[in-house]
Amino acid sequence: MDRVVAALAIVGATLLSCAAPEADGPVAGAAPAAGAEPQEARPNILFLFADDQRADTIRAWGNELIDTPNLDRLVGEGWSFRRNYVFGSNSGAVCVPSRAMVLTGRSWMRSPNSMEGVPTLPRLLEAAGYRTFITGKWHNGEEALLRSFDRGTAIYLGGMADHTQTEVQDIEDGGMVRRRVGEKFSSELFADAVIEFLGEQAAAEASGESEQPFFAYVPFTAPHDPRQPPPEYRERYYERDLPLPANYMPQHPFDNGALILRDENLAAWPRTEDVIRDQVAEYYGLITHLDEQVGRILDALDENGQAQNTIVVYAADHGLSVGSHGLLGKQNLYEHSMRCPLIIRGPGIPWGMTNAFTYLYDLFPTLLAAGGVEAPPGIDGRDLAPFWSGGGVPTWRKSVFLPYRDVMRAVRDDRFKLIVYPQVNHRQLFDLTEDPDELENLIADPDHKETAARLEALLEGWQTAMGDTVPLSVADPAPLHRDLTGTEREPDRWQPDWIVEKYFD
Numbered sequence: 205m206d207r208v209v210a211a212l213a214i215v216g217a218t219l220l221s222c223a224a225p226e227a228d229g230p231v232a233g234a235a236p237a238a239g240a241e242p243q244e245a246r247p248n249i250l251f252l253f254a255d256d257q258r259a260d261t262i263r264a265w266g267n268e269l270i271d272t273p274n275l276d277r278l279v280g281e282g283w284s285f286r287r288n289y290v291f292g293s294n295s296g297a298v299c300v301p302s303r304a305m306v307l308t309g310r311s312w313m314r315s316p317n318s319m320e321g322v323p324t325l326p327r328l329l330e331a332a333g334y335r336t337f338i339t340g341k342w343h344n345g346e347e348a349l350l351r352s353f354d355r356g357t358a359i360y361l362g363g364m365a366d367h368t369q370t371e372v373q374d375i376e377d378g379g380m381v382r383r384r385v386g387e388k389f390s391s392e393l394f395a396d397a398v399i400e401f402l403g404e405q406a407a408a409e410a411s412g413e414s415e416q417p418f419f420a421y422v423p424f425t426a427p428h429d430p431r432q433p434p435p436e437y438r439e440r441y442y443e444r445d446l447p448l449p450a451n452y453m454p455q456h457p458f459d460n461g462a463l464i465l466r467d468e469n470l471a472a473w474p475r476t477e478d479v480i481r482d483q484v485a486e487y488y489g490l491i492t493h494l495d496e497q498v499g500r501i502l503d504a505l506d507e508n509g510q511a512q513n514t515i516v517v518y519a520a521d522h523g524l525s526v527g528s529h530g531l532l533g534k535q536n537l538y539e540h541s542m543r544c545p546l547i548i549r550g551p552g553i554p555w556g557m558t559n560a561f562t563y564l565y566d567l568f569p570t571l572l573a574a575g576g577v578e579a580p581p582g583i584d585g586r587d588l589a590p591f592w593s594g595g596g597v598p599t600w601r602k603s604v605f606l607p608y609r610d611v612m613r614a615v616r617d618d619r620f621k622l623i624v625y626p627q628v629n630h631r632q633l634f635d636l637t638e639d640p641d642e643l644e645n646l647i648a649d650p651d652h653k654e655t656a657a658r659l660e661a662l663l664e665g666w667q668t669a670m671g672d673t674v675p676l677s678v679a680d681p682a683p684l685h686r687d688l689t690g691t692e693r694e695p696d697r698w699q700p701d702w703i704v705e706k707y708f709d
């Protein structure tokens with residue numbers, strides 16, 4: 205740990221000199237939330253965690269094509285982290301390390317995806333007196349689930365499922381019981397389960413039976429594919445004739461080392477404009493449907509009198525491509541795939557937002573601190589409370605490092621982003637201020653030679669700090685270009701018939 209901390213301090217010092225000042229600290233802050241009072245009791249924590257939701261799919265964050273009234277409400281009442289990222293992935297199933305990182309506060313380079321031997325957020329809160337609960341998706345194995353929680357209903361053990369027939373189980377006496385197929389759409393099923401828990405908790409408090417605060421972890425399976433929202437939710441967006449993503453491409457322009465995998469199979473190559481428009485509509489429909497379930501949960505908090513003393517976190521495990529850059533999945537380091545929503549509302553947290561660089565795993569020490577629990581040593585996350593507490597933000601990250609397996613490495617600062625693809629010896633340099641959609645590669649531009657060298661050094665500094673030994677180039681690179689036109693595809697078993705007929709036949 206000492207070596208890592210020392211090396212990070214070096215990276216931090218290096219970065220201080222090369223980031224624009226506006227990158228750091230709060231950019232807005234205003235009146236405290238209505239009714240906020242000095243807290244005596246420790247707050248409850250309700251953690252709503254979406255699956256595969258891009259940061260640019262929240263209306264209140266600037267996307268006027270999508271309806272998210274309940275997320276907009278959280279944005280309007282809480283603190284937004286506008287440059288929040290997942291710390292890359294060691295697997296094509298980006299969900300798995302993302303969840304392990306948020307529950308342990310450690311990057312995947314320093315903690316196994318099984319979380320074995322590492323203290324988890326729910327257990328630490330439980331040891332400090334919290335009553336913990338889970339409903340929703342658990343993608344890190346049954347053993348790790350039972351190591352983390354004693355209580356939960358409607359839990360889906362796996363990565364994805366048909367949203368209309370998700371197989372769920374409950375935790376009872378340290379084991380999994382009542383395996384069944386959920387009778388409602390996944391998001392409704394999980395919302396029902398947490399609303400029931402909130403009601404029980406409120407009743408126990410009202411009767412004096414329990415004074416324990418709660419930690420409720422609610423990882424939804426939406427908007428992960430199958431992109432099958434109830435029909436009226438997709439019809440709404442088909443009718444709007446959505447524009448193509450600004451960085452729509454029929455195919456990715458080169459082989460990034462992750463072109464062929466399940467997520468990318470969901471449409472034929474080349475991706476046609478009509479297919480991408482429809483898949484974006486279906487994706488937005490899933491998000492709007494999820495948003496309504498979030499609204500039901502927020503209403504339950506209000507009705508139970510719990511809202512004033514509950515921290516609500518809304519986040520997603522990572523983003524998604526859905527047609528951007530010729531890609532569909534999250535197995536790439538573009539902004540659309542690595543950035544994800546993070547909004548925190550609760551007692552003592554005013555409305556506001558920041559452009560500072562955060563990682564999802566910062567939630568680990570943040571939520572522990574909110575519960576009065578000291579974070580264990582050896583973590584990578586940092587407490588986010590200084591952003592909203594008004595006491596000034598300590599020296600903060602001036603860049604983010606994004607590693608994906610051994611095939612991609614990226615670093616971004618306030619303005620520029622370098623992505624390295626070692627296996628094909630290829631690099632991309634983007635000016636995110638001028639080109640937020642990452643379209644114009646400046647790596648060969650003589651005017652940006654110094655910037656490219658600076659970012660390369662920054663990337664190497666992060667590698668040293670994190671103990672990452674993946675080389676940034678190889679002696680015998682694979683061919684750069686790869687045309688996937690006509691590549692055969694097979695649907696996975698979770699896709700419903702209409703999706704198979706529409707996108708596979």
Ligand SMILES: [Ca+2]
Pocket residue numbers: 255256298299428521522
């Ligand atoms: Ca995911």
